[in-house]
Amino acid sequence: MLGILADSTGNFLLPARASTLAAEFDWLTWFITWVCIIFGFGVLVTTFLIAMRFRHKPGVNDNGKGATHNTILEITWSVIPGIIVLLIAIWGFQGYMKFSVIPQEALEIQVEAYKWGWRFIYPNGHSEPTLHIPKDVPVRFVLSSQDVIHSLYFPHFRIKKDAVPGRYNKMWVVATQTSPLAEGKDWTEPSSFSFDVDRPETYAEGFDIYCTEYCGTSHSRMLSKVYVHPTYESYAQWLAKASDPYRVGPDGKTTPTTQIGEALAKKNGCFQCHSVDGTTKIGPTWKNLFGHSGRFVDGQSYKADEDYIRESILYPNKHIVAGFAPGMPSYLGKLSDRDITAIINYMKSISENYKGSLDELNAPLPDPKAKPVGPQASAR
Amino acid sequence: MPLMLGAKDVAFPRLNLLSFYLWLVGALFFTYVLLSGVLRSAFGIEMWGGWGLDTGWTFYTPYSTTTTSSVIPATFGAFILGFSSILTGVNFIATIHTLRPKGMTWFKMPLFCWALYATSIIQILATPVLGITLLLLIAERALHVGIFDPKYGGDPVLYQHFFWFYSHPAVYIMILPAFGIISEVITTFSRKHIFGYKFIALSSLAIALLGFLVWGHHMFVSGQSAIANAIFSAITFFIAIPSAIKVFNWMATMYNGSVRFKTPMVYALGFIGLFTVGGLTGLPLAAMSTDVPLHDTYFVVAHFHYVMMGSMLFGFLAGMYYWFPKMFGKMYNERVGVILAIIVYIGFNITFFPQFLAGTHGMPRRYASYPEGYQIYHVISSIGAYIMGLGLVGVLFNWLHGLKNGCACLSQPVGR
Numbered sequence: 184m185l186g187i188l189a190d191s192t193g194n195f196l197l198p199a200r201a202s203t204l205a206a207e208f209d210w211l212t213w214f215i216t217w218v219c220i221i222f223g224f225g226v227l228v229t230t231f232l233i234a235m236r237f238r239h240k241p242g243v244n245d246n247g248k249g250a251t252h253n254t255i256l257e258i259t260w261s262v263i264p265g266i267i268v269l270l271i272a273i274w275g276f277q278g279y280m281k282f283s284v285i286p287q288e289a290l291e292i293q294v295e296a297y298k299w300g301w302r303f304i305y306p307n308g309h310s311e312p313t314l315h316i317p318k319d320v321p322v323r324f325v326l327s328s329q330d331v332i333h334s335l336y337f338p339h340f341r342i343k344k345d346a347v348p349g350r351y352n353k354m355w356v357v358a359t360q361t362s363p364l365a366e367g368k369d370w371t372e373p374s375s376f377s378f379d380v381d382r383p384e385t386y387a388e389g390f391d392i393y394c395t396e397y398c399g400t401s402h403s404r405m406l407s408k409v410y411v412h413p414t415y416e417s418y419a420q421w422l423a424k425a426s427d428p429y430r431v432g433p434d435g436k437t438t439p440t441t442q443i444g445e446a447l448a449k450k451n452g453c454f455q456c457h458s459v460d461g462t463t464k465i466g467p468t469w470k471n472l473f474g475h476s477g478r479f480v481d482g483q484s485y486k487a488d489e490d491y492i493r494e495s496i497l498y499p500n501k502h503i504v505a506g507f508a509p510g511m512p513s514y515l516g517k518l519s520d521r522d523i524t525a526i527i528n529y530m531k532s533i534s535e536n537y538k539g540s541l542d543e544l545n546a547p548l549p550d551p552k553a554k555p556v557g558p559q560a561s562a563r
Numbered sequence: 564m565p566l567m568l569g570a571k572d573v574a575f576p577r578l579n580l581l582s583f584y585l586w587l588v589g590a591l592f593f594t595y596v597l598l599s600g601v602l603r604s605a606f607g608i609e610m611w612g613g614w615g616l617d618t619g620w621t622f623y624t625p626y627s628t629t630t631t632s633s634v635i636p637a638t639f640g641a642f643i644l645g646f647s648s649i650l651t652g653v654n655f656i657a658t659i660h661t662l663r664p665k666g667m668t669w670f671k672m673p674l675f676c677w678a679l680y681a682t683s684i685i686q687i688l689a690t691p692v693l694g695i696t697l698l699l700l701i702a703e704r705a706l707h708v709g710i711f712d713p714k715y716g717g718d719p720v721l722y723q724h725f726f727w728f729y730s731h732p733a734v735y736i737m738i739l740p741a742f743g744i745i746s747e748v749i750t751t752f753s754r755k756h757i758f759g760y761k762f763i764a765l766s767s768l769a770i771a772l773l774g775f776l777v778w779g780h781h782m783f784v785s786g787q788s789a790i791a792n793a794i795f796s797a798i799t800f801f802i803a804i805p806s807a808i809k810v811f812n813w814m815a816t817m818y819n820g821s822v823r824f825k826t827p828m829v830y831a832l833g834f835i836g837l838f839t840v841g842g843l844t845g846l847p848l849a850a851m852s853t854d855v856p857l858h859d860t861y862f863v864v865a866h867f868h869y870v871m872m873g874s875m876l877f878g879f880l881a882g883m884y885y886w887f888p889k890m891f892g893k894m895y896n897e898r899v900g901v902i903l904a905i906i907v908y909i910g911f912n913i914t915f916f917p918q919f920l921a922g923t924h925g926m927p928r929r930y931a932s933y934p935e936g937y938q939i940y941h942v943i944s945s946i947g948a949y950i951m952g953l954g955l956v957g958v959l960f961n962w963l964h965g966l967k968n969g970c971a972c973l974s975q976p977v978g979r
Contacts, residue, residue: 264807275851350786395860
């Protein structure tokens, strides 16, 4: 059963309305719809009536009767539509300005579009392919694209903006309706949200997100969902849980440690310079790195054990492997001891030099209250 | 057109022929690319240089500069087609200026000629911009010169400006001649002088000129500045007025006339119907706020097809039926013609009207698959498309039958 759908559930013309801007836009849409209906039917019916009333009667020679022009009449029917469209133009402009002027105090979410998916990056750096926002709080989106032009479209919020490579586009929203979520599900629990583009049965929850700028083969599968939380607290708790990789899920299990390590490495940009398939990028590959031996530029030899990897992450320029240039940033204070262990476990899992079992690597790491590694902690 | 001006031919007959050959070459080029893509994906047949085309007609960068499909051959084909268009524009303008008979002043010229004159102006002013844009696109793809792709320091939105500077006026290139045809047909079949000749003639020119200043309304959500959006929106609303004038004048022409429901006239009436719907549904797209949710949805597709395909198709069919006896000295079957016109009209509306509602519900354009909620609109739309397709095949058959078996007749049949 779907939960909260509040008052506006959509009608034959428009889908349910879920933002402050939607109300702003919708009344003008309705006004224009009525203008279209009145003028449209007016023209069609009048044309039909004229054609029937003045249809040819056989045997009557009635060529070329009637006026050929009437300036006053013609000016009248130019000016009246002119006034109507001028009004629509002004109202449209006013509505658009409310969409363009973004309040400063808004919650900021970065949106990265790529072929073919969305990456929503929350203020704490956590990223997800679906969007979570709190109800009744202004949210600002900063859009960018990694490849071609995409466009982020929320039909229920009535807003859309292109994600253009090489520039940042911005838009904002205040959601006014909680998105549908099955009864009994916990808003703060990340596993409550199951959207998967390959499984249409997961489409019912959350409001739609579409890509509306053609971006290639999977353009029509570049879908996502926005989950509007009932309160800011619910959103904040969800975010805290979702961004904790060591979290115990509702089934009592934790994510395997090597997967956490891989995710951490990905999130921290390690794979920009280190491959995991043996190819040499800017830094040494991680494949079979653990446990191998080599030499530094100064000729000293080393063996890549846990201490070596730890030092390379925290003090990367202390020793440089022969054949490479210094340049890696330090992750001191950015990764906790536990994070580093998780990454080392991941590196072990992709090295032939590691002879232990995968189960051992995937065992949950104890929670040391996640103290960041500071200079004192690592003073030797 | 030369016949309407009482001239033997256009001003530059050889240029006209060249223009035709260029059109043929360009069209063959483009068709080859499209066909090769179809053969490749459907049957796995490889054709030389043929990778199909997957950019859509807009060739938006940087998609078009990074895709593996045959963008260069296709754009080169379009480039050649552009020359054909420019040369014809020059030719028509020269013809209208120099080959009018003595006594035919500008305001005594048939309205179809006015429409072609306005069209030609657009062709010679806008098409070169498209040509340059396509060359730049080819240069960027082949030589990696940074123009549109941010990877090389270019700006993808610049491409959209260039592209729409041509492609918005291009819409008027297609619709203006249809306006001209409708003005001729309605006059003839109402047995009446056109109402408001000068307003109709000048509104064609107004549309041609204003058409150059509205390209930005395709880019309201691209990140273009709000002030630019506001100006483009305002000018777009202005262009609605000359279009409305034409519709009102056509209605007034029939008033007090003697309307004959012959095939061309039925198409002309259908044209008024479709163009009215198409024009009015342009209002929520021209208004900046309501365009934000509707942009790039099926609403735009429906609006565009009412204005462009519906009106252009109905204008074309009205013209073909109207001048059929003049062109071939044969007559088609009138009754069948009228019935088919009604079938095509109904089919068209069943096809495209549901798309307005799909669009307001958020169905995006260019989707190969869609969430289940949109199914009903697509089903109705497909049924309409088959009805329309059937009607159009019938039209072709009616013409062929008329050519073969139709009675030989005067170039302007009695009773029209």
